[in-house]
Amino acid sequence: MKYASVIVDVQAMQTDRAFDYKVPEEWQQLVSPGMRVIVPFGPRKVQGFIVELKNQTDYEKLKSISDLVDLTPCLTTELIELGQWLTEKTLCFKVSAFQAMLPAAMKAKYEKVIRFIGDELEALPFTIRPFFEGKIEVDLKDIEQVASFREIHKEIECGNLEVIYKVKQKTNKKTVKVIKASETFSALSEHLSAIPANAKKQHDIIHYFITNRLNEIPLQLLLSETKASDTTVKALISKGILQEENREIYRDPYENREFEKTNPLPLNEEQQQAIGPIIHAIDKKLHEVFLMYGVTGSGKTEVYLQSIDKVLKEGREAIVLVPEISLTPQMVHRFKGRFGSKVAVLHSGLSTGEKYDEWRKIQRKEVQLVVGARSAIFAPFEKLGMIIIDEEHESSYKQEENPRYHARDVAIYRGKQHNCPVVLGSATPTLESFARSQKGVYKLLTLKERVNKRNMPSVEIVDMREELRNGNRSMFSASLMDKMTDRLNKHEQTVLLLNKRGYSSFVMCRDCGYVNGCPHCDISLTYHLRGQQLKCHYCGYEEPLPNTCPECESEHIRYFGTGTQKVEEELVKILPEARIIRMDVDTTNRKGAHEKLLTKFGQKQADILLGTQMIAKGLDFPDVTLVGVLTADTMLNLPDFRASEKTFQLLTQVSGRAGRHELPGEVVIQTYTPEHYSIQLSSQYDYDSLFRHEMQLRKTHAYPPYYFIALVTVSHPDIMKVVSVTETIVQYLRRNVANDTRILGPVASPIPRIKDRYRYQCMVKYKRDNDLHITLRKILEHFQQEMTTNQLMISVDLNPNTMM
DNA sequence: AGCACGCCGACT
């Protein structure tokens, strides 16, 4: 007898363990760990993951697995173990860990159906009766529209109705019907004579098979080619001459797209030195972490491509992570161009179904390389030869919901399991990674030169306070104006970055200082030109733009801050002849809009590309010779100890967009704090100094990489409750952490209220604290009941990326 | 998380 340990799809602390089930006789040979199954769980049915098969169990009254969902495991043994590791590292539920590894399409959906099992339809109340006229099963949702649950319940108790719990899949494999000939062509010819002469279409179909020497053909194609109808085909199938089969097909997001084949480029001296140790590690199957620190344009990608080539030639597989790849279609081109059909692409721009199909290609070992965003790190490869994380410093590698994992940590874990190298690449590495490379934990590979030997574009810092004193009240400094006009005349292109994060346009009364805030969140509402609305970015609350101040009824109510829309308006005024493309959430939320806009810009159908963060990454257009940063310092004022680091990274990256090819580039950075070191140092491309300066600060303030951080956030509609719970947590932590661990708080979160819930937090700074995970878990367990019954929420983020 | 069970108040 075989028993299966199953992790059920119920996200709760009490169910966060394996439950044992009997494996029915007929599936004993089929089952294996990593498969999804449907199991009875209490009165209902749920999906679950088999994590173990065993011949023994402690539990006596076992139920049986009711269904198999997979015929091949969707989780490899390695991934099952990785799930265990993830739950420990991020304090999440086991199911959540497994679900994070799989495409969303594979998450189960649950529905309840009511079936009539009585004798007389008349026995049902008249409200319910009509539903069952002509059918036995009805969706509970439909009946609930007219009847109360209690009414239905009564019928269940007296045996007229029953509830059936159904588990459904979100998306399924897309299939086409394929028609095959059952026998050889000579046998087909013989069949011809047996077919009645008046069945002309049947003859046509058989002839079609014979003359075209067809083994199989999609049904649709066969019908259109022979002008036959499907009944004719059915007749032949029932005669056994033809066979029908459902064949899985892939929704290919890159269908109909040609990718120009590219060949390896010769590597320069630096690149060769960088690739050497990587190739060595691949060859010798060594787990090593490399930090490839290479300035923008130094040819990191070519090093990736050639290392991958080596991995694939050895018959192994590779994962390449890129930050939100839809932002860099150019990147997809480079990988598809070099490795063609060996590549699967996974990113947020794909539909659920497309993502599922790409994942299936990996599972079925039809590809050897996956290029994708964060979650692609879980690609179910079994012979990994290398993992690459490009733009290692990008914050999108950290998932901001449970499980709060960092792709870099997962990559290193998997690298160890597979004995393969992990390559982290960046022009502006995180302090954490660079510090590790200094300590020799990671091996540092440096690329100092740009491949085309071009210098980095020269950077001019403009003091906007000075501009204001000189009477320039616009958002463009005189210098930036000059240069934009100049580019326009020379038919060169400009990229304008509006660094908006943490600083959106809000409405303020000039007389009394009143700011329109969200009634549910402690945050000011954001002004949206479209529809003249004020919107809350946290809960979605909307209200119309007021004409007068709600507080003092003054008419001097204005919006402050600058949105891309407003910049665009002003640009149109001062440079009427310029063609502008604006890229922000509003213009890119449609699928493919992003790529379209970029293509348009690339084809020089516009002179200026104006956008937020999203334009800072990976764009490479030869005619861009000017980059303007409208307000460099907005990010600096955020309550985030990484603010300076992030500002430096952003400025360096966006500067790298200029002058990548023949034409030299220039950068203008506008700021109100020109003296700030991260602005100064980014203008000199001086990462080393930034590293030293910032490390000093992190040391004095006990921040990463000197200390690890854990952030506990408590929220509840009642502020008193929040404060007291956070206080309790802090006290408990103080009593149970290591000596050199520091506890800060309780304090109100930077956004003290979201969706009518008050938020408090406490920060744990620790160096080595082996029991901290256990202590934190105990806290969660202690409040578990209140978290389910009372509206309490406690979230723990280990190594948070943001303090918000 | 869901769902059943079980124990109390307010109604036919």
Next chain:
DNA sequence: GTCGGCGTGCTC
């Protein structure tokens, strides 16, 4: 006396 509220505890 029952209906219907919510606290409690279990799910292989």
